[in-house]
Amino acid sequence: MPAPRKSTRSAAARDASASPAAPRAIAEQLERHGVRPSAQRVAIASYVLGTEDHPSADQVWARVKERFPMVSRATVYNTLRHFTEKGLLRELVLAEGRQVFDPVIEPHHHFVDDETGAIRDIPWSALKVAKIDELEGLDVREYMVVVRGVSRGARKG
Amino acid sequence: MPAPRKSTRSAAARDASASPAAPRAIAEQLERHGVRPSAQRVAIASYVLGTEDHPSADQVWARVKERFPMVSRATVYNTLRHFTEKGLLRELVLAEGRQVFDPVIEPHHHFVDDETGAIRDIPWSALKVAKIDELEGLDVREYMVVVRGVSRGARKG
DNA sequence: GCCGAAAGTTGGACTTAGTCTAAAAACGTC
DNA sequence: GACGTTTTTAGACTAAGTCCAACTTTCGGC
Known part of the structure; x- marks a missing residue:
């Protein structure tokens, strides 16, 4: 087994980040966390689990809509909450007027x-x-x- | 001159806290900070500069309305922003979905x-x-x- | 393969926090 | 008292977050 990596992102985030274009890998990661990997969720995960931008929910929506125009705002909000509940994301209070999401689960x-x-x-x-x-x-x-x-x-x- | 107090609140907050019912003292504190002490502002200051609750703007409004029913929501928002600009308050991002206000100016x-x-x-x-x-x-x-x-x-x- | 249940998605209504505006009121100076 | 400036007010507007009903998709049992 290789030595522990320096990266502190969750396994999901690391995999998403390492292979941002690998929907199958992302789908498998979602399944490992007890999240059913619908197409919308894979698209959302592809971005949010691999970004260092700490986006808000609406920023995630805007970004995912670029490649998935039909995804609805409610789905994005629901999915981000689901990811948070399943330990794939952290929801933070750092910016005025909005919550932001952080794929790095470990303390920092x-x-x-x-x-x-x-x-x-x-x-x-x-x-x-x-x-x-x-x-x-x-x-x-x-x-x-x-x-x-x-x-x-x-x-x- | 007495020894420095343990309290770390701003001078305004200390005075407000020490004499919460002293509108004149509060008015003088506001004037010292370049804030014209209208009745509404004194009422708002009486609460927000003396509380440890870290209230949101709407919480301040609800509280001040108890004794000052005509105070408007816009006035409260304007006044809190003005107090922040004049160094009487700090605006913090600590709670989900709202800014909170803190009369303790010194680092903590x-x-x-x-x-x-x-x-x-x-x-x-x-x-x-x-x-x-x-x-x-x-x-x-x-x-x-x-x-x-x-x-x-x-x-x- | 069909069917029913459960889960997920959608469009949009609703709520709340924060901002902005025009009009009115209050204040200070002359 | 007039006038200019500042403050307050009522409420419209915007944006973030939630909720809902209807529809779609998925899954498991038969």
Whole structure:
């Protein structure tokens, strides 16, 4: 068995990302997560499980409609909720006025660009949060650092 | 001059909180921040600058209407934006589907309760984030830790 | 292959949060 | 009191998210 990969995306996201044009692989991933792989869901998964853009539901809809014009808005919303429930996606509150979706399931931090609104992942190990266990009276399910500012140099929009 | 207080709320929030029924003190605080202290604004400030509830705009409106039935929704939205622009409030993205407002201007972290949705402050010193300066390519304007889970014991809703 | 049940999709209505506008009211200066 | 500026108001509008009824697709039993 190969060594663990550096990528922290879910198995589904990794496969989707590695083979974005492989609907069969995506369908199999959906099935492994207990999601029936209809054509619409495979199309939605092809995009959302392989993107680093942290899109909103309507952004996913706009994107999937390019190649699947008949897909309905309700289907996209239903499917994103279903993927979230099945552990394929995380739903985050990071942007004003909308929820965003993140295929990287494992813990990580986020950076939100003040100028562009773009959201990007910060690896878990890039930051250390000390004393989280000393928060009294709180059962911590998860935590992350949200960093806001401006990107410079690499990765211009 | 007395020793610095433990409270980290803005001067306005401290004064409002210490004397929630002192419209004159609130009016003076608004004036110090370049905000004309109309009756509506004082009413809104009396609540929002003294609460730890992190309310949304519509929650502020509902609350202020109790004592100021004629205040309009547009006025509340306009006033909250004005307070934010003048440094009296911070607008946060922590809750699904709405912005919330926080009178504590100084840096701090947040806890979001999975069960109730309640948001509460975590003092800045309660957590340490290491290596924030090592984030390459990012001009950091602010950062905070967002902790999610369940409160237990103290401060039940 | 048929049939019924379950699951999924669709079009669009509905709700809520946030913004915008024109008119009216309030305020400050002269 | 007049006038210009600011604030407030009522409500229209937009966008995100949810819900519903009808239709379509899929699946399992026979």
